[in-house]
Amino acid sequence: MSQQEAANLASAKDERLKEAPLVLRLMRRPELGAVMGLMIVTVFFIVVANATMFEFSGIMNFLAPAAQLGILAIGASLLMVGGEFDLSVGSMVAFTGLIFAACVVTIGLPLPVAILLTLAFAAAMGLMNGQIVIHTGLPSFIVTLAFLFILRGLSLVGLKWATGGSTQLRGVREAATQTPLDSFFYEIFAGDVFEGLFSWLAANDLIAKFPNGQPKVTGIPVEIVWFALIAVLAAWVLTRTRYGNWIFAAGGDANAARNSGVPVRRVKTSLFMITACCAALVAILTVLDSGSTDARRGFQKEFEAIIAAVIGGCLLTGGYGSAIGAAIGAIIFGMVLIGLTYTTIDQDWYLVFLGAMLLMAVFFNNIIRKRVTGER
Numbered sequence: 001m002s003q004q005e006a007a008n009l010a011s012a013k014d015e016r017l018k019e020a021p022l023v024l025r026l027m028r029r030p031e032l033g034a035v036m037g038l039m040i041v042t043v044f045f046i047v048v049a050n051a052t053m054f055e056f057s058g059i060m061n062f063l064a065p066a067a068q069l070g071i072l073a074i075g076a077s078l079l080m081v082g083g084e085f086d087l088s089v090g091s092m093v094a095f096t097g098l099i100f101a102a103c104v105v106t107i108g109l110p111l112p113v114a115i116l117l118t119l120a121f122a123a124a125m126g127l128m129n130g131q132i133v134i135h136t137g138l139p140s141f142i143v144t145l146a147f148l149f150i151l152r153g154l155s156l157v158g159l160k161w162a163t164g165g166s167t168q169l170r171g172v173r174e175a176a177t178q179t180p181l182d183s184f185f186y187e188i189f190a191g192d193v194f195e196g197l198f199s200w201l202a203a204n205d206l207i208a209k210f211p212n213g214q215p216k217v218t219g220i221p222v223e224i225v226w227f228a229l230i231a232v233l234a235a236w237v238l239t240r241t242r243y244g245n246w247i248f249a250a251g252g253d254a255n256a257a258r259n260s261g262v263p264v265r266r267v268k269t270s271l272f273m274i275t276a277c278c279a280a281l282v283a284i285l286t287v288l289d290s291g292s293t294d295a296r297r298g299f300q301k302e303f304e305a306i307i308a309a310v311i312g313g314c315l316l317t318g319g320y321g322s323a324i325g326a327a328i329g330a331i332i333f334g335m336v337l338i339g340l341t342y343t344t345i346d347q348d349w350y351l352v353f354l355g356a357m358l359l360m361a362v363f364f365n366n367i368i369r370k371r372v373t374g375e376r
Contacts, residue, residue, distance in 0.1 A: 030313025066334025075278030083318030093298025126276030192219025252319030
């Protein structure tokens with residue numbers, strides 16, 4: 001028998017080298033539950049909602065809030081895969097929004113400098129969270145829960161100090177467009193993109209337009225573009241890079257990963273920093289879009305981000321999950337939140353939906369994990 005024949009025979013006998021059936025490969029995908037949930041929600045609104053919801057303008061209406069939540073959810077999903085939680089991201093949106101607005105309005109810094117300082121401050125807060133968790137051994141749930149209240153309280157105090165008693169700081173849009181350089185960066189973080197393309201499409205009757213010829217959708221909101229770019233980048237990092245392997249290893253079994261040479265402490269600290277920077281990016285986008293900031297910005301977004309990550313396939317125990325799944329989970333939330341306005345259903349049912357989706361996602365993920373791994 002030749003060496004090649006022997007190798008082929010050995011491969012045929014090795015169960016590990018057999019290609020798994022398509023159904024089993026699909027069940028192993030963390031995004032499976034999110035995709036199924038998106039299909040169910042879409043069918044539901046096709047049946048009960050006004051048909052305008054799924055026109056291009058309606059799709060943009062629910063993708064915009066989904067994109068803001070999705071940026072938070074992607075950061076949360078990476079951290080959850082790494083075996084940690086961050087319950088302070090909602091308050092981080094409020095506090096970094098205050099920092100950004102104060103830099104632009106109160107101090108008068110150029111917009112690019114204010115953006116860099118805001119992101120740097122967020123990274124420093126994430127570094128602090130990570131270091132406290134690592135060096136004290138306290139659960140990240142407890143540490144970040146404490147910062148949830150600390151940052152929310154600092155947002156209230158800071159806004160009252162900056163405004164002389166108000167909990168809202170206005171005038172950001174005017175202060176952020178003083179120079180051509182400011183205006184250039186403003187267009188990157190606010191408004192719509194591809195406006196010229198949409199005007200051309202309307203002129204050629206390729207999209208819906210008003211009687212005066214103006215397109216009903218003037219462009220794609222810039223937060224949707226940021227959301228898409230971050231989702232693709234996070235998915236690539238998580239599945240195609242050594243750092244992504246380190247994240248899975250650190251979340252699956254930190255001790256085993258450490259013994260294998262994975263820098264677990266650095267990985268987890270960097271994940272806290274990434275999550276905080278995602279919150280700061282959402283703060284910058286929303287403050288520039290509205291032209292102001294307030295102390296309630298980002299309220300309860302930490303829970304929605306974690307729920308979206310769980311719907312997307314992230315296990316609460318770490319070591320398993322998907323950035324794309326978290327992005328789909330955020331789209332489901334945006335579709336329900338805005339979709340209810342296209343129906344006669346009371347919008348307060350949205351809160352019921354949050355709790356129900358969390359329970360169903362955890363239940364579904366556990367069933368799939370046990371079937372795939374053979375656990376009892």
